[in-house]
Amino acid sequence: MGSARIISSSLVQAQDKNGRFIITTNNEYKTSTCHILCNNQGALFVHAIADNTTVKDILQSNHVPSLVRSFFPLNGVKNHEGTLKPLLAVQVTELVDGFFIGCTLNHAVADGKSFWHLVNSWAEISRGRNKPSKLPSLERVFLNGVEPPIQFHFTKESELEEQQPSPPERFFNFTKEKISQLKAKVNDEAGTVKISSLQVVLAYLWRSVIRCMRDCDPQEEVSYLFAVGARPRLVPPLPEDYFGNAAVIGGVTMTAEKLLEGGKCAFDMNKMIASYTDEKVRSHCASWVRDPIFFKLRSVANYNSLVTSSSPRFDVYGWGKPVGVRSGGANKHNGKISVFAGVEEGSIDIEVSLPFEILEALENDPEFMDAVSN
Numbered sequence: 001m002g003s004a005r006i007i008s009s010s011l012v013q014a015q016d017k018n019g020r021f022i023i024t025t026n027n028e029y030k031t032s033t034c035h036i037l038c039n040n041q042g043a044l045f046v047h048a049i050a051d052n053t054t055v056k057d058i059l060q061s062n063h064v065p066s067l068v069r070s071f072f073p074l075n076g077v078k079n080h081e082g083t084l085k086p087l088l089a090v091q092v093t094e095l096v097d098g099f100f101i102g103c104t105l106n107h108a109v110a111d112g113k114s115f116w117h118l119v120n121s122w123a124e125i126s127r128g129r130n131k132p133s134k135l136p137s138l139e140r141v142f143l144n145g146v147e148p149p150i151q152f153h154f155t156k157e158s159e160l161e162e163q164q165p166s167p168p169e170r171f172f173n174f175t176k177e178k179i180s181q182l183k184a185k186v187n188d189e190a191g192t193v194k195i196s197s198l199q200v201v202l203a204y205l206w207r208s209v210i211r212c213m214r215d216c217d218p219q220e221e222v223s224y225l226f227a228v229g230a231r232p233r234l235v236p237p238l239p240e241d242y243f244g245n246a247a248v249i250g251g252v253t254m255t256a257e258k259l260l261e262g263g264k265c266a267f268d269m270n271k272m273i274a275s276y277t278d279e280k281v282r283s284h285c286a287s288w289v290r291d292p293i294f295f296k297l298r299s300v301a302n303y304n305s306l307v308t309s310s311s312p313r314f315d316v317y318g319w320g321k322p323v324g325v326r327s328g329g330a331n332k333h334n335g336k337i338s339v340f341a342g343v344e345e346g347s348i349d350i351e352v353s354l355p356f357e358i359l360e361a362l363e364n365d366p367e368f369m370d371a372v373s374n
Contacts, residue, residue: 176346
């Protein structure tokens with residue numbers, strides 16, 4: 001169980017993940033507050049063996065096998081259950097010819113950037129370092145003079161819902177060369193050089209998904225939502241390794257007809273993201289504190305509203321030569337798009353959760369598949 005000892009060394013640097021949530025209710029105002037009690041109850045570590053499964057069984061198919069979800073701990077656990085359940089869990093599954101490392105972190109504790117900082121700290125210690133090369137910044141930041149604790153409306157009953165089966169998932173890979181071609185074309189059409197590789201790829205995917213929805217009304221509004229990182233946008237900026245949630249949700253909305261005309265959807269994505277200045281991020285946070293609303297993926301992700309999580313900028317291959325990455329079943333709804341750095345440098349992997357008929361239509365769409373590597 002050396003891995004368990006090593007990850008415990010990583011957690012010494014961020015002891016909040018060893019604790020549990022404390023939710024306190026104010027019956028007079030019908031509000032609640034939440035904090036982490038660092039009581040050292042610990043993270044969960046699971047060692048499992050899948051003696052009939054090979055690495056090829058997982059990676060050979062572009063469709064994600066349902067077995068993969070069993071390689072992640074705490075499936076089906078809600079954020080608020082962190083009062084009793086671990087805030088962090090790791091499962092190392094031995095395959096016939098390799099290992100699958102599944103990590104689960106309560107999203108109320110931290111965002112993707114912090115998550116991968118933790119994973120890479122663990123990888124560094126497992127390679128022999130005494131401590132991570134970059135320690136997390138645990139100093140808390142409350143913008144615009146906000147005084148903790150933040151009051152919000154919450155009841156466990158309001159979070160009860162019927163568990164929905166996870167939709168089918170399909171992996172698509174965009175090579176560095178194809179991305180460069182798409183990026184040059186889109187920037188040239190928009191008369192700019194500012195549209196990023198990721199914005200180009202997501203706009204291409206968005207347009208393709210809507211094109212493959214045969215019953216989509218041309219005048220129907222379609223949306224694409226993103227988590228916009230706030231760390232570098234604040235003045236002064238937050239530390240790069242600030243541990244916590246430091247992102248805001250932004251989006252682009254237009255009619256299906258306008259989207260399918262092409263041209264400016266990637267430019268609109270770029271413009272929306274660039275609009276999140278220090279002033280806008282602070283205004284967003286102040287507005288949320290006045291009226292806290294919990295972002296629920298199930299309420300926004302669907303066939304005509306895509307939502308992207310993760311980023312190809314995250315280092316997901318901290319242990320060495322990359323083989324592949326897959327995500328678990330948490331927060332999987334129709335319209336959820338997960339993005340990762342591809343195995344080959346400069347490539348991008350996209351994990352798409354959509355009904356089978358739309359995934360099949362994408363696979364049979366010559367225009368879309370022309371940009372995808374199989």
